[in-house]
Amino acid sequence: MDLTKAIETLLHGPGEPMAGSMMTNDEALEYSRATFNGAPFCLVRNWIWVELEVSEGRRDDLAAMQLHPVVLYAHSIVYDSSRRWDVGDFVRTTLLHEFTDGFVFRTKNTHYVLLGDGLCKQAHPKTLALNH
Template identity: 25%
Template sequence: MSNNLNQQLKTIASLIDCKLGHPITGGNESQIEQLIATAEKLNHKPIRVLKDWKRFELCLNEEDEQLCREQEPELSKDGIYLVYSHNVISDSTFMVPAGGWVRSTFLIALHNQCIFETPNTNYILVGNGREVKISLEEYYLLMSLR
């Protein structure tokens, strides 16, 4: 295995490590049904409920952020975020099995501090999570996960 590939794998492992980043709180796990009902009222997008999640903030220079926003004008004005979880509780599309992992596309809106809306899906973040700032290079590494 090349040193470059080895380093990339180490970087990915550190990014998805549960201990990296500062703690943030999602929705209450005992209120999942209420949160699903709230998400259903927002729109008709599929819903995935996540536990043990991480919210990544993509940190870009002004020029790169402007280009990104021109390509995806619906992005949240509060920052460029995506979410990752290695513990999917449920998925209304049944594409991701319970206990599976998922990585979202970019945030367009955050509702009730725990419903992470992307262009195609509502992710309900329950329990404790973590937030991490990442570079463009780290973002591309996360996107390489299959």
Template identity: 35%
Template sequence: MQEPDDLSRMADFLYGNGVHLDGCELEEKAAMAEVRRRYPHKPFCLVRRWMLVDLLVAEQTLTGIQASGRLPLLVFAHEVVFDSAGRFAPGDWVRSSLCITCPEDGFFETGNTVYVLLGDGCTKQADYKLLFSIH
């Protein structure tokens, strides 16, 4: 069997099926109030059509990630709803930095932002080179 080409792998990552996950079930205004309550001093970004990406990395890279207090996990979202810091416009896509706390009921924390994962999403695995080739 032939290896899938880069374009096929990219299409599968972006649009293929993943394992279903429930996100934040709050309405947008309630989600904003809750993220401000939980993380009062941190910028936040509400997103839809999201996936949690478990990065496939070499053992040495994994060791370095874990030593820095992060996990090899990030958010990729097809749709930004609202960004409190104004970095992303509604409708933009976004790829987060690495996770520092595991997602809890749709709240995903990185070193500089909390992503509120609105509605349903999924989880997938991806090679970091593939994921970071998206611009």
């Protein structure tokens, strides 16, 4: 595997179009504050839904932990309620815990609100420096 090419393809190559929320940034901020009851949230744009290529055994192990072999990569943070990242930074999440409302990607720690259109892609975990 040519890791550099795999990373470049993941971040900048084509993918399957996927729709997020069409809310404005202000609407998404209001929605998140009203919906997540003080839990950490992050509004993102220009995002990629990354389905990790894992074995069935690994998929079963993750399911037992209530996780899915999916991570989110976002090129642009709009707002982070915990102030971990600045506006315009990128983020790669931990594994998906739950996907709700057609645009809320939830990890065990944070709700990520997917704004605008994104892409769905597949990748080997090593491409994202994950040991899955």
